[in-house]
Amino acid sequence: MLLKKLYSFTAAVLVGLTLVAPASAAEKVTLLNVSYDPTRELYQAFNKSFADYWYKKTGTAVEVNQSHGGSGKQGRAVIDGLQADVVTLALAYDIDAIAQKTNLLPKNWQTRLSNNSTPYTSTIVFLVRKGNPKGIKDWNDLIKPGVVVITPNPKTSGGARWNYLAAWGYALKHGNNDEAKAKEFLSALFKNVPVLDTGARGSTTTFVERKIGDVLLAWENEAYLVVNQLGKGEYEIVTPSLSILAEPPVALVDRNVDRHGTRQVAQAYLEYLYTEEGQEIAAQNYYRPRLESVAKKHEAQFAKLEFITIDGDFGGWQKAQQKHFADKGTFDEIYQVNQ
Amino acid sequence: MSVRTEPRSIRILIITVAVAFFALFLVLPLVCVFQNAFSKGLTFYVKTLQHPDALAAMRMTVITALVAVPLNLVFGVAASWLIAKFDFKGKDILLSLIDLPLSVSPVISGLVFILLFGAQGLLGEWLGDRNIQIVFAPPGIILATIFVTFPMVARELIPVMKAQGNEEEEAALTLGASGWRTFWLVTIPNIRWGILYGIILCNARAMGEFGAVSVVSGHIRGLTNTLPLHVEILYNEYQFAAAFAAASVLALLAIVTLVAKTAVEGMMRREH
Amino acid sequence: MSRRFVEPSILPGFSLTFGFTVFYLSLIVLIPLSMLFFKTASLSPREFWEILTATRTLAAYRLSFGTAFASAGINAVFGVIIAWALVRYSFPGKRIIDALVDFPLALPTAVAGIALTELYAPNGSVGRYLALAGIKGAFTPLGITIALTFVGLPFVVRTVEPVLEELDPQLEEAAASLGASRWYTIKKVIFPVIAPAVLTGFTLAFARAVGEYGSVIFIAGNMPMKTEIAPLLIMTKLEQYDYAGATTIAIGMLLISFFFLAAANFFQWQLSRKYGKV
Numbered sequence: 001m002l003l004k005k006l007y008s009f010t011a012a013v014l015v016g017l018t019l020v021a022p023a024s025a026a027e028k029v030t031l032l033n034v035s036y037d038p039t040r041e042l043y044q045a046f047n048k049s050f051a052d053y054w055y056k057k058t059g060t061a062v063e064v065n066q067s068h069g070g071s072g073k074q075g076r077a078v079i080d081g082l083q084a085d086v087v088t089l090a091l092a093y094d095i096d097a098i099a100q101k102t103n104l105l106p107k108n109w110q111t112r113l114s115n116n117s118t119p120y121t122s123t124i125v126f127l128v129r130k131g132n133p134k135g136i137k138d139w140n141d142l143i144k145p146g147v148v149v150i151t152p153n154p155k156t157s158g159g160a161r162w163n164y165l166a167a168w169g170y171a172l173k174h175g176n177n178d179e180a181k182a183k184e185f186l187s188a189l190f191k192n193v194p195v196l197d198t199g200a201r202g203s204t205t206t207f208v209e210r211k212i213g214d215v216l217l218a219w220e221n222e223a224y225l226v227v228n229q230l231g232k233g234e235y236e237i238v239t240p241s242l243s244i245l246a247e248p249p250v251a252l253v254d255r256n257v258d259r260h261g262t263r264q265v266a267q268a269y270l271e272y273l274y275t276e277e278g279q280e281i282a283a284q285n286y287y288r289p290r291l292e293s294v295a296k297k298h299e300a301q302f303a304k305l306e307f308i309t310i311d312g313d314f315g316g317w318q319k320a321q322q323k324h325f326a327d328k329g330t331f332d333e334i335y336q337v338n339q
Numbered sequence: 340m341s342v343r344t345e346p347r348s349i350r351i352l353i354i355t356v357a358v359a360f361f362a363l364f365l366v367l368p369l370v371c372v373f374q375n376a377f378s379k380g381l382t383f384y385v386k387t388l389q390h391p392d393a394l395a396a397m398r399m400t401v402i403t404a405l406v407a408v409p410l411n412l413v414f415g416v417a418a419s420w421l422i423a424k425f426d427f428k429g430k431d432i433l434l435s436l437i438d439l440p441l442s443v444s445p446v447i448s449g450l451v452f453i454l455l456f457g458a459q460g461l462l463g464e465w466l467g468d469r470n471i472q473i474v475f476a477p478p479g480i481i482l483a484t485i486f487v488t489f490p491m492v493a494r495e496l497i498p499v500m501k502a503q504g505n506e507e508e509e510a511a512l513t514l515g516a517s518g519w520r521t522f523w524l525v526t527i528p529n530i531r532w533g534i535l536y537g538i539i540l541c542n543a544r545a546m547g548e549f550g551a552v553s554v555v556s557g558h559i560r561g562l563t564n565t566l567p568l569h570v571e572i573l574y575n576e577y578q579f580a581a582a583f584a585a586a587s588v589l590a591l592l593a594i595v596t597l598v599a600k601t602a603v604e605g606m607m608r609r610e611h
Numbered sequence: 612m613s614r615r616f617v618e619p620s621i622l623p624g625f626s627l628t629f630g631f632t633v634f635y636l637s638l639i640v641l642i643p644l645s646m647l648f649f650k651t652a653s654l655s656p657r658e659f660w661e662i663l664t665a666t667r668t669l670a671a672y673r674l675s676f677g678t679a680f681a682s683a684g685i686n687a688v689f690g691v692i693i694a695w696a697l698v699r700y701s702f703p704g705k706r707i708i709d710a711l712v713d714f715p716l717a718l719p720t721a722v723a724g725i726a727l728t729e730l731y732a733p734n735g736s737v738g739r740y741l742a743l744a745g746i747k748g749a750f751t752p753l754g755i756t757i758a759l760t761f762v763g764l765p766f767v768v769r770t771v772e773p774v775l776e777e778l779d780p781q782l783e784e785a786a787a788s789l790g791a792s793r794w795y796t797i798k799k800v801i802f803p804v805i806a807p808a809v810l811t812g813f814t815l816a817f818a819r820a821v822g823e824y825g826s827v828i829f830i831a832g833n834m835p836m837k838t839e840i841a842p843l844l845i846m847t848k849l850e851q852y853d854y855a856g857a858t859t860i861a862i863g864m865l866l867i868s869f870f871f872l873a874a875a876n877f878f879q880w881q882l883s884r885k886y887g888k889v
Contacts, residue, residue, distance in 0.1 A: 067557055067558045069558055072851075072852075073850065076850075079458065081467070081474055082475040083475065097852055101459065101852065153847075156843075156847055196832065196833045196834055196835075198828060198846070205574075205577075209729070210728065210735075212734075259470075326851060335667075353700070357689070357693040358696075361693060361708055365712075365714055365761070367736075368723060368726040368761065371730055371736075372718070375729075414632070421628035427616055428616050428617075431876050432873070435876050438815070438872045440639075441818045442868035442871075443865060444821070444822025444824055444845065444861070445822060446861075447647070447845065447865070450849070450861070451643040451644055454643075454854070461649070489640060498773070498774060498807065498811060499777070501883070502774055505622060509622065518623035539713060543716040547718055549719040549721045570721060571721050574721070574725060582725075583722070586719065589718060589722070593714055593716070594711070598710060
């Protein structure tokens, strides 16, 4: 009796919460942007700018909620029902996965916005301690004995996959495209890695807070964030001779925006990323802008280097993932060898 | 000197070992949390906690505990009565099943609810058609918390009830008291410490749970974050002091609950 | 031995509590957990077995269960000592210690992991001294054991404490008046009474430690084959959208844990029967 009452009471509470969740105020539009870890600062600034822009244009207030986490984890959450209006992830592979496993967005999503749906790019650089005591200049310095390298785990981190592929590209180029040699190179590199954090932010913490390692392989924007905000004067950025052009894509989640009635504002949100204002915010947050005029303005900020690309050099994410990061891929082989 | 104690030297040794172990594993981390929390001063600390996202996270945490703890309390009392008072077939198995959620990795505890209620899950389509959001919304967080804290009260009560034996209840029943009356007037007073411990453990775990909730939350700032998740978010934004400030609230919360427990104990003792 | 399902008792409420317990257990635990098996059903038995016995999986299992066992053992010993000191002695700071025992439960595991890593990392306030002694704290199995000891600490203390408190003083007094030495009394009178509780606490600490993720992930170092715990392997599989692989490893963990729990419960039953307390 009493038990039953208590139970039905709590059941009622549960149901009540369920019903409350989707309800939203009429005069205000809410968007959910599901993104990866290092874009927090970028979208904090961008959302504010977009809200102003949208209010001026239409008179409706728009609030953009943010969800951040590892790129793969976030992609999975959207597949499993996280109500994202837009996704802004680290790799096209993760948005591909959404398109493949659900009908939330069409498979050709990447062609719907210009530049492969990547409004900004980044690359992988080295972050070293002040004065660069180990004299690290390029990828081949990372495999020297005694150099301690910090990178997250490519199996759990999108950023780490860019790291891995950039190193692979360098090894191929300097080893006459010999894959066995590239594997050896990566194996030697990962011998110098003492800790594999699960995400890019975890690695940065290991390097900055725990003071472990001589060099951190990081997103360029993360490296700048560390140099300019976390530890002023304590770190230096080293740009290798060659790196990978990291293209973090954005996409509209069609089924979700239609369900929420937010297609128009969500589309405008993504397009605003390509405008001068959007590009300026990206550049200020150390993402390489696509727009020529903004790129010119921030030219001094971004070092020039040779880029390899995921589509040009690795045949796209599907192939790269299968070959390197799936079970029994080259990354797993390295750790069987290192045993 | 009573016969119920040991020589002074042994007493001191035991106390020293207990305190040393305690200091190494509990006090140091606690000090670490508070030291970091206040590393940027009191104003910063207060400001961090007054942030709307922090307040929203606290609200979510409290709601979660308010639903999870009473449910698991009722279950705990029922289950421990069943286990302690009766002998029946399959009791060992039932007992092990009750413990099961404790040994399920938090990652899995979250995952199973995604597999059940997620868009790709067994009930996903049905729920989707009705626009009911369970995972990545408060109900999912609550369910995962209930799952994780499921055995906490039962596990506290079973040994206590067992140690109590059946004699008192049997006497009451023989003297003509009804089952409910016996339960309220004989059993409950006997197990009240166990109940209190259970509630405290359950509540603390419910408020502090991270792994399982992290899987089902969706991490939407200000909407589906609990306090522990808020801590992680801040930490990942390199706001270390702010992260520890939020963490210290959970630590404080634990300490306050425990102080309350001591006070209640004192009151009950005076009653007798 | 009766062949009946339930031994007759004059106590009421068997059907009510049995019904409710089973109902609630099914709703909250069994049905959701059955999803794991449901998901793995997409694999052939061979694929299932291959994932389960891959060297990497086995190494992770060994690490997870080994460190969990070690930490639960440490907690069993020190937990009894702490509980004993708290119940039997009075000393300055006792109330504070008693209040703080539950701290690991209240502290979000991620925070615990961060705090412990900060302490035990080579540049941390404890790790520094460990490093001097040539011991690596964080990023080794030792670090994992430390984190697991932290998360499991309250269990033994909190299960043993009430039993010690409820212990009938007359038992000890009787033993003493019959000429038993203090040590003999502890061994033969007190220990049997608290043994089931110690075992319960050990099991709880062990079970909690096996699946622990949040606190371990920071301090473990996550090196494949060396410091990669089983829950991380599950996360890795999920990251590849490999739900079947993830649930397979989860089922493996679950079965081993369940076996341990069942064994502990059985053993405990034997204990309480042997000493015939009830």
